[in-house]
Amino acid sequence: MGDDEPRSWPGWHHHMTLVTLAYFFLVRLQYRLKKVPLLTLPQVCLLLSVLLPLPARTLEGVLERIAYYHRRHAAAQTSHRERTERWIVNMDDPVGPDTPLLAPPIKA
Numbered sequence: 001m002g003d004d005e006p007r008s009w010p011g012w013h014h015h016m017t018l019v020t021l022a023y024f025f026l027v028r029l030q031y032r033l034k035k036v037p038l039l040t041l042p043q044v045c046l047l048l049s050v051l052l053p054l055p056a057r058t059l060e061g062v063l064e065r066i067a068y069y070h071r072r073h074a075a076a077q078t079s080h081r082e083r084t085e086r087w088i089v090n091m092d093d094p095v096g097p098d099t100p101l102l103a104p105p106i107k108a
Contacts, residue, residue: 022048 025048026039039047 022044026044029039029047
């Protein structure tokens with residue numbers, strides 16, 4: 001549980017849900033076998049890959065997911081560019097106590 005470093009609240013919940021599910025799986029397997037299984041991580045992954053069904057994937061669904069990631073990437077690039085451009089300071093201007101730390105936002 002403590003080895004993950006999520007960057008968002010939903011990411012943390014996603015990680016904790018998967019950790020809890022994996023722990024529940026191991027406890028249930030231990031109960032069914034009536035003994036403590038000495039399973040390694042690759043063995044647990046193999047068991048889960050057999051027991052958990054894979055989602056049905058279609059070409060349209062995969063293309064929509066790729067388009068989603070492209071839109072998200074473009075939005076992140078735009079946001080980064082806007083933030084970076086606001087920090088640009090003209091080095092020819094004299095710097096004094098009244099000099100703003102941030103340049104005004106650039107209108108596109």
